[in-house]
Amino acid sequence: MIVIGIDPGIARVGYGVIEKQERLIRPLCYGCIETSSHERTTSHRLHEIYTRIQVLFAEHSPDEIAVEELFFTKNVTSAIRVAEVRGVILLAAEERGVEVVEYTPNQIKLAVSGSGRAKKEQVQDMVRRLLKLEEIPRPDDAADGLAIALCHINTLR
Template sequence: MRILGIDPGIAIVGFGLIEKTGSRIRPVQYGSIQTQAGLTVSVRLKQIFEAMQRLIETYQPDEMAVEKLFFNRNVTTAFTVGQARGVILLSAEMAGVPIYEYTPLQVKQAVTGYGAAEKKQIQEMVRLLLRLKETPKPDDVADALAIALTHEQFRPYIDIAEGVRT
């Protein structure tokens, strides 16, 4: 089972692909899709969409887990990240990859066991759980791996979890 975790953004999209074989979980690939600030939003969205298509085609994930958006301040940022999230979801839908969504709280609880965990705690748990030598950088990459790990933990409960599947 291959799970592609995505931390959506317009400047940086973190991605992390994990594979579960039996009880073993291993990282397959992780990194980021980055767009330049001076480009128009439409060009940046196209770049994200095309990069997502290549990722999905190359690594053939069985499922994709995406972080739900949570913004309490900057509405403009929320709109552009929402647009990026839209092309990310579209790329998976077009490829027939099932999509699941998780809140930041669900990710924190799944990875650390504590819903108010700090970013550094999540990053360290990702490093430990995947037996990585270093914490993936930028932070969006570690977040994407955490989202993939969250889905791996929720998978047995998908049928009974409300609002997880889109």
């Protein structure tokens, strides 16, 4: 089974691709899709994310995709942009016929670290340990993508 975890954002979309074979879980790749606001419209940035997500899906043929749910605080503009990014990700997944499962930040923290109140650094270190990586994936968004994929795999057990 191949799962892609996605941490949506307009400037950076973090992703982590994990394969599970029986009891073995291993990372296939991780990284970020980055877009710049310099001289680019929101629609251009969304199209770039959509296109690169399609390539990621085509390269890895995921069985399922896990996405972090929209976490809304005080910045309405930021929340709207993240919602738009989630929309293009959901569209790309639907076009491939791949199921999307959504998790809250607390569910992700709990599944990866054992505590829904874990700090970001604790979750990142657990990602490193669980996937037997030499160092914590950088940037943070890539580690978050892996954490989301791990959350989904741990939830399936």
